[in-house]
Amino acid sequence: MTDEHADLRSHLHDPALDEGISATGLLAGVQARRRLVRRRQHLAAGAAAAVAALVVVGAAVVTTRQQPEPVTPAQQPASSAPSSPRPSSPRPSSSPVTTSTSPLSSPLPTTLPPPRARLDPTAEPRLSTGAREAAVPSAQPNR
Amino acid sequence: MTSGEDSFEAFVLAHGAGLVGFARRLTLDHHRAEDIVQDVLARIGLSWAKVSRVDDLRAYVHKAVLNDFLSWRRRLSSRERPADLSWHHGEPVPGVDDAVAARDHLRLALARLPRVQRAVLVLRYYHDRPDSQIAELLGCREATVRSHARRALLALRAAPTGLTGDGDLTSEGTLR
Structure with a gap:
């Protein structure tokens, strides 16, 4: 072993580097740090639980919103779409379009017919089932 | 309990x-x-x-x-910086024990080493561990440990107040 190694060894074994170390003070520091670590672990666990709850609730909300809406039948367009292909035959320019002969052009009746009773106030009232049976033989022709 | x-x-x-x-x-x-x-x-x-x-x-x-x-x-986290003690020993102070000054100079040179090199020196010269155990502790090969030790010793020797071959520590900032 060279002298420089001995120098280094003697320096590293210098008892001055071991002065002032209190084992009880170290133990107190370790226990305080353990309490701190435990508290951090509890806080971390609480935070993780809160985050997990938020994630679950958020996922439920997103799933609910992303459900497809009930399918509604598409409405028929009232007139032909403007993009629909038009017939290639040229439209007569001079002849006006006549719609008076079209049956669809006639206006639909807007008023309903009045009830039957109002139309025929002299009609007989409808018979009940028993009365109808009693009336049937008299209606049959005599044989 | x-x-x-x-x-x-x-x-x-x-x-x-x-x-x-x-x-x-x-x-x-x-x-x-x-x-x-x-x-x-x-x-x-x-x-x-x-x-x-x-x-x-x-x-x-x-x-x-x-x-x-x-x-x-x-x-x-620690942002370790080697302590600059040069102001403390820039001028030889009469009455100061040379051994104390030499110890501080060596300590300063050690502080300037990379951490792994310092760890190799401590394990080798303080704990007296063989290179094989040091390599196992550091998770590297024995050749790497020897390389770290050689570079550390070179750095200590080349430091202004580093180790000398004859066993003394220079305090003038030059190698003897």
Whole structure:
């Protein structure tokens, strides 16, 4: 072993580097740090639980919103779409379009017919089932 | 208090001072050394029921202290800078013990070494560990350990107040 190694060894074994170390003070520091670590672990666990709850609730909300809406039948367009292909035959320019002969052009009746009773106030009232049976033989022709 | 807690406290009381001494030689800083040892012991204490079954518990805790010293987290958090003691020893002060001055100069040179090189020197010259064990502790090959040691010794020798071949420490800032 060279002298420089001995120098280094003697320096590293210098008892001055071991002065002032209190084992009880170290133990107190370790226990305080353990309490701190435990508290951090509890806080971390609480935070993780809160985050997990938020994630679950958020996922439920997103799933609910992303459900497809009930399918509604598409409405028929009232007139032909403007993009629909038009017939290639040229439209007569001079002849006006006549719609008076079209049956669809006639206006639909807007008023309903009045009830039957109002139309025929002299009609007989409808018979009940028993009365109808009693009336049937008299209606049959005599044989 | 449980028996596990008792045994943990007994372990800290028995080996805590040695661990702090080891960490002081690694860090060259008393406060940082106690910080590392308290951190390591607190973590070990939380899983003491499992850790206490380790065969060589003292070696295990020493390795934990070494790993914490070399860890990237510690490097990022501590922002270690080698202390600039040059103002303190720029001029020879009459009456100051040369040995004390030489010790401080060597300490300054050690503080300027990279952490892993310092760890190799501490394990080799303080713990008297063979290179094979140092390589196992550091997770590298023996050749790497020898390379770290050689570079560290070269740096100490080349330092303005480094080691000398004849066993003396220069205080004039030149190699003899």
